[in-house]
Amino acid sequence: MASTFMTPGVYIEEKNAFPSSITAVETAVPVFIGYTQKAERNGKSLIHKPTRITSFAEYLEYFGSEFKPKFTLADADPKVKQETFNINGKPTVVQIKDNNTAYFYNSIRLFFGNSGSLCYILSVGTYGHSADGLTIAADDFIGSDTKPNVFTLLEKEAEPTLIVMPDIIALGADAYTTVYSQVLQHCADMQSRFGIFDLVKQKPSDVLEEVIGAFRDQIGVNSLNYGAAYHPWLKTTIVQPDEVDFENLDATVDLEKLLPEPAAAQIITKYKTNATPDKNTKKNFHQSLKAASPTYVHILEEVRSQMNELPPSGALAGIYTLIDNSRGVWKAPANVSVNMVTAPTVNISGEEQKNLNVDIMAGKSINVIRPFTGVGTLVWGARTLDGNSLDWRYINVRRTLIMIEQSVKLATRAYVFEANDATTWITVKSMINNFLQNLWKQGALAGAAPEQAFDVQVGLGTTMTPQDILEGRMLITVKVALTRPAEFIIITFQQQMQES
Numbered sequence: 001m002a003s004t005f006m007t008p009g010v011y012i013e014e015k016n017a018f019p020s021s022i023t024a025v026e027t028a029v030p031v032f033i034g035y036t037q038k039a040e041r042n043g044k045s046l047i048h049k050p051t052r053i054t055s056f057a058e059y060l061e062y063f064g065s066e067f068k069p070k071f072t073l074a075d076a077d078p079k080v081k082q083e084t085f086n087i088n089g090k091p092t093v094v095q096i097k098d099n100n101t102a103y104f105y106n107s108i109r110l111f112f113g114n115s116g117s118l119c120y121i122l123s124v125g126t127y128g129h130s131a132d133g134l135t136i137a138a139d140d141f142i143g144s145d146t147k148p149n150v151f152t153l154l155e156k157e158a159e160p161t162l163i164v165m166p167d168i169i170a171l172g173a174d175a176y177t178t179v180y181s182q183v184l185q186h187c188a189d190m191q192s193r194f195g196i197f198d199l200v201k202q203k204p205s206d207v208l209e210e211v212i213g214a215f216r217d218q219i220g221v222n223s224l225n226y227g228a229a230y231h232p233w234l235k236t237t238i239v240q241p242d243e244v245d246f247e248n249l250d251a252t253v254d255l256e257k258l259l260p261e262p263a264a265a266q267i268i269t270k271y272k273t274n275a276t277p278d279k280n281t282k283k284n285f286h287q288s289l290k291a292a293s294p295t296y297v298h299i300l301e302e303v304r305s306q307m308n309e310l311p312p313s314g315a316l317a318g319i320y321t322l323i324d325n326s327r328g329v330w331k332a333p334a335n336v337s338v339n340m341v342t343a344p345t346v347n348i349s350g351e352e353q354k355n356l357n358v359d360i361m362a363g364k365s366i367n368v369i370r371p372f373t374g375v376g377t378l379v380w381g382a383r384t385l386d387g388n389s390l391d392w393r394y395i396n397v398r399r400t401l402i403m404i405e406q407s408v409k410l411a412t413r414a415y416v417f418e419a420n421d422a423t424t425w426i427t428v429k430s431m432i433n434n435f436l437q438n439l440w441k442q443g444a445l446a447g448a449a450p451e452q453a454f455d456v457q458v459g460l461g462t463t464m465t466p467q468d469i470l471e472g473r474m475l476i477t478v479k480v481a482l483t484r485p486a487e488f489i490i491i492t493f494q495q496q497m498q499e500s
Contacts, residue, residue: 022411022435027329028321031120031160034104034167037064039123067102081205094302099133107166107314113340114318138178151186169198176218187226195227198311216364224385225392230312232346239307245286264293330444332382332396332485363388446481455479
């Protein structure tokens with residue numbers, strides 16, 4: 001007791017009887033990085049400022065609404081395998097214009113539609129209502145002489161645990177080497193994050209092996225256990241019919257010549273007499289065309305169909321949140337249906353998935369999203385990019401250990417500069433033991449008894465030498481037996497002889 005007693009009397013001293021407790025950190029807090037319509041709160045810019053939101057309404061308030069892409073129409077090339085539709089008896093294709101690709105806003109909607117909740121938004125630029133489209137540039141993400149590196153900005157934020165970048169895949173395969181490799185390195189440096197990656201959209205004319213091969217060749221080999229990739233893209237129901245109108249068609253599309261219905265030509269001629277149409281005039285024109293021209297409706301439906309094809313990362317971020325909140329981070333985020341999705345853009349068979357799930361050369365596993373009759377569209381894979389590693393093969397193993405490491409790290413910070421003696425060692429060991437025992441009871445750790453599920457060691461002669469104590473080091477060794485998913489269930493049947 002530090003006090004010196006000088007006055008006679010009775011003194012009370014309270015002592016803590018129990019060790020401190022460890023609270024598990026949040027595990028499903030994605031940070032979405034990309035382009036927004038605006039980025040402003042209370043008149044102050046939010047560009048390059050990670051912003052915490054808890055609802056889609058908050059997103060709309062701070063970051064605005066959708067990007068309105070422009071599309072053109074062209075005659076179909078019979079030599080190219082592609083989706084077409086007929087206009088006036090001619091096979092026609094809808095093509096998006098250059099610099100008109102943006103997936104961020106709809107990916108956010110897909111995230112919230114798949115049970116997403118808390119997340120961070122990091123805007124790297126705004127598109128406003130520009131008629132010139134949107135140019136997606138790698139240096140908006142990885143930085144340049146005039147732009148910051150987004151990963152440097154994220155180093156100051158402790159809460160985000162997942163990194164999602166739906167816009168960057170518009171760069172095609174260039175995203176793999178320039179951005180994805182930096183995501184993996186950032187996650188490994190922070191030791192508290194995990195990347196969710198998209199692959200390039202597979203067109204009807206593309207070969208699956210070439211799409212996968214390009215990703216595996218260019219993603220590199222460093223820190224692969226800190227990320228997972230998903231394929232193919234998804235046909236969603238995010239964009240509704242009332243969100244698409246004639247303003248999604250490029251100025252080169254002459255509806256007056258294109259639409260065969262006589263009533264449509266009259267409506268268009270009358271509309272053109274108004275040099276500066278207001279919002280209501282445009283709305284009435286659109287509604288009139290829909291009523292008068294089935295061809296116009298078909299064109300807009302083709303446009304909407306393309307706008308609804310989205311990379312899967314936004315949906316997976318929501319699914320990670322759903323699984324973490326309902327089952328725990330130790331449950332593999334697989335065999336779960338994807339909401340607001342009608343089908344994958346490509347139907348990958350079980351035979352084709354073999355080479356995606358298991359990569360003999362480098363272990364770069366690709367998780368497949370597949371449709372199943374009577375069940376729906378399911379996430380049918382749970383591997384990290386380090387698929388040949390027995391330590392880090394599964395997503396839930398990697399993310400569970402991240403949760404344990406960060407939770408213990410934050411709790412033991414209170415003992416920095418405490419006496420490096422047996423009293424502190426016992427307190428810290430008890431604290432970690434209690435935390436791991438609670439995880440074992442919840443099913444996060446494997447073993448019939450706690451001693452089979454984890455082991456914590458700290459002390460002189462156990463983990464430390466006298467030299468370690470002189471140098472101010474307290475060394476703690478924690479071993480955990482993490483649960484792993486039953487990826488392959490083999491049921492053996494045999495006949496037996498009749499016994500009576």
